[in-house]
Amino acid sequence: MLISQNALAKTTAPKPDAPPTPGADEVLQPKTAMNESKPKSNKKRSRDEQKSKKSEHENEMKRLEGVLFGSLYAPPEFGSESKPADPSTLFIEDRSTDNQLSVYEEDQQLVSKENRKPAWFDEEEERTQVDIRIVNRLRKLRKDVDEQVISGSEYVERLRAQHMKLNPGTDWARAGSDQESGLTAVDEEDSDFLRSNDELVVKDTVKLLPGLLEFSRLENANKEERSNSVINSVQFHRNGQLLLTAGLDRRLRLFQVDGxxxxxxxxxxxxxxxxxxxxxxxxxxxxxxxGRRKFFYSYDLVKNNVNRVGPLTGRDEKSLESFEISPDSKTIAFVGNEGYILLVSAKTKQLIGTLKMNGTVRSMAFAENGTQLLSSGGDGQVYHWDIGTRKCIHVGTDEGSLLATSLCVSPDSSLFCTGSSSGIVNLYKRDEFLGGKRKPVKIVKNLTTEVNEMRFNHDAQILAICSRMKSKAVRLVHVSSGSVFSNWPSGKLGLARCLDFSPNSGFLTVGNAEGQVLLYKLHHYQKA
Structure with missing residues (x-):
């Protein structure tokens, strides 16, 4: 065996005098390495393959980042010749104007943003109890006078709400909309909108359908302090949360309505x-x-004081129990004796003028933001008055009426309705009535006794009518169709005396003769 090894060495070793053969080292070195090193294992091969794939992936990522952000990973070398830069790495061609912006993709992104869940939930906040009645500066966070201890999470929410209330921010600091940023949605139907003169503002609610009304009965609005006598007035404040109730027990009560x-x-x-x-x-x-007195009262909500006003100078009215206030808060119109209407300044509480009808005055309603007044009474006529000039601008006959007992105007002054002693309610378009067409567009015959109260909701899709002469004599009318909602009222209602809608029609309240103020939620309307 030794002889064969030496023989192999002799045959492979070159002679010292012979010149080196070109390429001999290259041929011999791989053979020597193969003899001296062990074969590579499968693990080592897979490891090398992973390294090569990783390096290829890194090179590809660098190439893409170079395309997007420039040649960040290729700094210039000193002494090397400058080569012209590839314009594809320096500039990005904007082709966004060639394609239409997908509205549906935007909506999907907005939905995904709105449905994001919190990344972290602190359980310690739920276990923490905060006493907000001990510290004076925390008492403003209470929602009720008797409230004392709240959870930590609720404490955080109220602090955040209080901060937003005190620091509402400015319009310029808020995030801009797509329209402000220049993004516009391209739609094939845009030209149809531009060809019409209809309103382009999207309404927050759809049209109310006739037939059945979706509603639910809530806790009575005056549950905390029920009246001991008849409720004669209920009305919502403009903020939609404050409700007044008043009646023959001589008390005015204010409730915060939350349902x-x-x-x-x-x-x-x-x-x-x-x-x-x-x-x-x-x-x-x-x-x-x-009330049935020569004077009336004014209660200042800001100063929390009550002032007695009257009797009115130059008049001898024994009762000022019926009145209407103009939408601009400038004029109070009282029903006077012998067909007189008394106009009083809401600011000075002084008499500023009078209007005179041919018959007795039973009902009134302001229109056109307080610049006009409608009145009706014992002669079956409907009068239109100009408040500025104190003149009658139109008189028309209320069809089928001998004694008008109630009058109501829609918030936009386009419609008005009259109620009679027979229970008939006539619905008119005001511009047609002033133009001479005195035929009612709808006639409601669902009441059989005298109509005492009528009220449109804020968008004039519902008309509430009420009679004080009969139990459960309250109906809600679908204005467009002239039909009543068949499923209302339901349950015990009592002898209704007054009613009102909240400013955005989310609530409906009814006061009855038993001292209750019933509260209903109308599900078609989202806001109070």
């Missing part, structure tokens, strides 16, 4: 005047109270 507890906010006792009507000024600053 669950409805806590009482304040109560005012008027010693010498059972209240027949109470109403907020539309600007929300005062409440006007009146």
């Amino acid at each position: 669950k507890r409805n806590p009482k906010v304040n109560s005012i006792f008027v010693e010498d005047c059972p209240i027949y009507k109470a109403s907020f000024l539309p600007d929300g600053s005062e409440v006007i109270l009146s």
Whole structure:
């Protein structure tokens, strides 16, 4: 064996005198390495393959980043010749204008942003209890006078809400919309919208359908302090959360309506005047109270004081129990004797003018933001008055009416309705009535006794009518069709005396003769 090894060495070793053969080292070195090293294992091969794939992936990532952000990974070398840069690595060609922007993709992105869940939940906040009645500066966080201890998470939410209330921010600091940033959605139907003169503002609610009304009965609005006598007035404040109730017990009560507890906010006792009507000024600053007296009261919500006003100078009215307030909060119109309407300044509480009808006055309603007044009464006529000139601009006959007992105008002044002693309600278009067409567009015959109360909701899709002469004599009318909702009222309602919608029609309240103020939620409307 030794002889064969030496023989192999002799045959492979080159002679010292012979010149080196070109390429001999290259041929011999691989053979020597193969003899001296062990074969590679499978693990080593797989490891090398992974390294090569990783390096290829890194090179590809660097190439893509170079395309997007420039040649960040290729710094210039000193001494090397400068080569012209590839324009594809320096510039990105914008082709966004060639394609239409997909509205559906945007909507999907917005939905995904809105549905994001919190990344972390602190369980310690739920276990923490905070007493907000001990520290004076924390008492403003209470939602109820008797509230004392809240959880940590609720404490954080109330602090955040209080901060947003005190620091609402500015418009310029808010995130801009797509329209402000220059993004516009291209739609093939845009030209159809531009060809019409219809409103382009998208309404927050769809049209209300006739037939059945979706509603639910909530806790009574005056559950915390029920009245001991008849409720004559209920009305929502312009903020939609404050509700006034008043009646023959001489008390004005204010409740914060939430549909669950409805806590009482304040109560005012008027010693010498059972209240027949109470109403907020539309600007929300005062409440006007009146009864069968020569005077009336004004309750200032800001200063929390009550002032007695009257008797009115130059007049000898024995009762100021019926009145209406103009939508601009400037004028109060009282029903007077012998067909007179008394106009009183809401600011000075002084008599500023009178209007005279041919018959007795039974009902009134303002129109056109307080610049016009409608009145009706014992002669079966509907009068239109100009408040600025104190003149009658139109008189028309209410069809089929001998004695008009109620009058109501829609919020946009396009419609008005009259109620009669026979229970008939006539619905008119005001511009047609003024133009000479005095035929009602709808006639409602669902009541059989005198109509005492009528109220449109904020978008004039619902008309509530009420009679005080019969139990459960309340109906909700679908204005477009002229039909009543067949499933309302339901349950015990009592002898209804008054009613009102909240500013955005989310709530409906009804006051009855038993001292209750019933509260309903109308599901078609999302806001109170």
